[in-house]
Amino acid sequence: MSATGPAPAGRKRSPYPIWFYLPAAIVYAVLFLVPTVTSFYFSLTRWSIFDSQFIGFDNYVTFFQEPALVSGLWHTVVYAVVTSGLKVVLGLGLAVLLTSQIIGRGYLRSVVFFPVLVSTIGVGLTFTILMDPEDGLINESLALLGIQGPGWLTDPSYALLSVALVDVWKGVGLATLIYIAGIVSIPQEYFEAARVDGASAWQNFRSIVLPLARPATFTVILLSLIGGLRSFDLIWAMTRGGPGFTSDVIASVIYKQYQAGFYGLSTAGNVVLFLLVTAIIFPLSRFLNSREVDL
Amino acid sequence: MKSRNPLLSIVAILLSVVVFLVPFAFILLTAGKSRQEASRLDFTWPTQFQFVQNFVDVVQARDYMLIIAFINSTILTVASVTIMVVLAAMVAFVLQRRRTRWTGFVNFLVLSGLIIPPAVVPTIWVLQKLGLFRTMPGLILVEVAFGLSFCILLFRAFIATVPRELDEAAIIDGAGPVRLFFRVILPLLKSVIITCVVVQSVTVFNDFVNPLYFLPGDQNATVQLTLYNFSSSYSTQYNLLFMDILLITIPPLIMFLFFNKRIVAGMTAGAIKG
Numbered sequence: 112m113s114a115t116g117p118a119p120a121g122r123k124r125s126p127y128p129i130w131f132y133l134p135a136a137i138v139y140a141v142l143f144l145v146p147t148v149t150s151f152y153f154s155l156t157r158w159s160i161f162d163s164q165f166i167g168f169d170n171y172v173t174f175f176q177e178p179a180l181v182s183g184l185w186h187t188v189v190y191a192v193v194t195s196g197l198k199v200v201l202g203l204g205l206a207v208l209l210t211s212q213i214i215g216r217g218y219l220r221s222v223v224f225f226p227v228l229v230s231t232i233g234v235g236l237t238f239t240i241l242m243d244p245e246d247g248l249i250n251e252s253l254a255l256l257g258i259q260g261p262g263w264l265t266d267p268s269y270a271l272l273s274v275a276l277v278d279v280w281k282g283v284g285l286a287t288l289i290y291i292a293g294i295v296s297i298p299q300e301y302f303e304a305a306r307v308d309g310a311s312a313w314q315n316f317r318s319i320v321l322p323l324a325r326p327a328t329f330t331v332i333l334l335s336l337i338g339g340l341r342s343f344d345l346i347w348a349m350t351r352g353g354p355g356f357t358s359d360v361i362a363s364v365i366y367k368q369y370q371a372g373f374y375g376l377s378t379a380g381n382v383v384l385f386l387l388v389t390a391i392i393f394p395l396s397r398f399l400n401s402r403e404v405d406l
Numbered sequence: 407m408k409s410r411n412p413l414l415s416i417v418a419i420l421l422s423v424v425v426f427l428v429p430f431a432f433i434l435l436t437a438g439k440s441r442q443e444a445s446r447l448d449f450t451w452p453t454q455f456q457f458v459q460n461f462v463d464v465v466q467a468r469d470y471m472l473i474i475a476f477i478n479s480t481i482l483t484v485a486s487v488t489i490m491v492v493l494a495a496m497v498a499f500v501l502q503r504r505r506t507r508w509t510g511f512v513n514f515l516v517l518s519g520l521i522i523p524p525a526v527v528p529t530i531w532v533l534q535k536l537g538l539f540r541t542m543p544g545l546i547l548v549e550v551a552f553g554l555s556f557c558i559l560l561f562r563a564f565i566a567t568v569p570r571e572l573d574e575a576a577i578i579d580g581a582g583p584v585r586l587f588f589r590v591i592l593p594l595l596k597s598v599i600i601t602c603v604v605v606q607s608v609t610v611f612n613d614f615v616n617p618l619y620f621l622p623g624d625q626n627a628t629v630q631l632t633l634y635n636f637s638s639s640y641s642t643q644y645n646l647l648f649m650d651i652l653l654i655t656i657p658p659l660i661m662f663l664f665f666n667k668r669i670v671a672g673m674t675a676g677a678i679k680g
Contacts, residue, residue, distance in 0.1 A: 126573060127504035128583045132512065135493035135554055142551035143519060146532055150525035158527075214415035221666065222426045228658040228669070230612045232633050233651040237429055240644065246447040248432060280425070285673060292674040341523040344614045348634070365526055369619075374527045381525045392521050 154379040170379035179356040187360040190275050191339030197279045198335045202286025210294045224284035235348025238277045264350055267357040274349050286331045293327030329399040340388050436648040444645035460649040472632050479628045483610045486549035494557030502565045519555030545621045549610050557602050564598040601672035604665045608658050629654045
């Protein structure tokens with residue numbers, strides 16, 4: 112090493128200084144960590160931004176006694192599980208289709224993926240109109256086939272699931288993409304060996320694709336659960352939690368309580384969401400990572 | 407692999423047209439209709455296209471709100487993505503290269519940033535204390551804070567493939583940490599930076615929730631919020647609503663046409679590492 116090198120200067124001045132963390136750490140700490148930590152305190156207060164008054168667990172009591180709010184908790188779980196389940200099944204199916212020798216493969220991949228990039232609000236408003244019970248394109252088309260379509264967004268028993276379907280329409284492209292990456296990375300020797308053994312397409316899928324695409328499945332499940340549990344914009348654009356409170360989720364409850372000026376209650380909703388997400392995602396990701404397969 | 411299957415291909419293409427193309431065609435057709443025709447919500451060919459008229463009407467609505475919104479969204483997207491990318495690359499660089507007792511903790515924070523839903527009202531409270539609530543810089547910093555994790559994961563994975571010998575060569579040549587990072591490492595990250603910029607630009611441009619909470623007010627509206635305003639005040643003017651949807655779909659479409667491969671690379675790489 113030459114004498115003009117940096118070596119003699121300090122004790123050991125690393126070329127990778129810790130202060131590189133600093134700018135990001137400040138922004139992250141001030142605008143993400145501080146709000147997250149203080150939310151636990153503010154959820155225990157009656158709060159109007161300017162002053163807060165400690166009231167113990169009253170907000171949580173309100174939250175869990177109000178049927179409209181408790182149902183939001185339940186809807187959040189249903190919404191996340193339904194969207195995540197459908198994305199796994201459809202994403203895997205589409206990925207198998209789109210990695211096979213099919214005509215128009217590039218076109219199909221593009222068209223399935225494009226909705227991922229489109230504005231959620233735009234998609235929500237478009238489908239609200241397509242799902243109109245009388246004049247909507249979906250029910251008019253079903254009527255041509257002699258089927259009486261339901262009031263997708265106006266019937267309390269369908270509203271949440273209809274929004275979930277649109278979420279899947281918009282998001283399945285990402286799941287497909289992750290599966291395609293997973294399937295493409297499976298070594299070709301497996302398929303060649305299977306062909307020598309005379310395996311059918313179904314056996315190929317069952318014994319090669321399904322087990323070896325497992326990391327992709329875990330990723331899809333985790334990503335869509337994380338997205339589904341905090342989902343807000345699509346629901347807000349399509350139903351605003353209605354009819355009644357039948358499609359309210361925690362994130363929309365948080366917004367409604369915020370608008371109504373109940374900041375403490377809104378923050379309690381946030382803490383409930385935080386606990387729900389950590390209670391589901393952290394154990395699940397640990398469980399899934401422990402079952403990682405080697406290729 | 408199977409041989410080409412024409413029947414399956416035809417079914418797949420037909421289904422894709424019905425499921426994925428018809429909604430976009432509906433947007434396009436309705437955006438070109440007259441007000442009365444659009445209000446019927448039919449999937450029909452307009453008797454006469456009036457794209458120009460509808461375009462002018464949407465742009466002029468509410469004192470050119472859409473123009474202001476496009477400017478706001480552009481400022482927001484460019485500023486937040488630029489800051490996010492530089493800060494994330496710095497973190498990822500040190501995080502990948504140097505193991506200290508902080509490494510585990512930093513990794514934990516990065517993952518938390520991806521998983522934990524932000525606490526809304528406390529964030530408003532912090533912004534208010536800093537005098538940044540209802541300001542563009544405030545919203546920009548919020549977007550930076552929420553987007554850092556994804557970028558860090560993407561960069562860290564890529565930096566792991568950059569050989570350390572390059573660092574050592576630069577250090578021997580007398581480069582300090584800043585020169586090493588900005589002159590040697592950062593240029594090598596070009597491809598992953600493009601990926602990150604494209605993915606995050608689309609995300610920030612499409613973001614609805616954060617502007618809704620942290621930058622309320624008509625003169626501050628971002629494009630997603632104009633849509634939301636249009637949908638209430640133009641509840642009977644579907645042609646204008648869909649023209650607006652069409653207009654805000656164009657920037658992501660351009661990104662998609664030019665950077666399809668990059669977006670795909672980023673979304674899958676980021677996802678699988680995460």
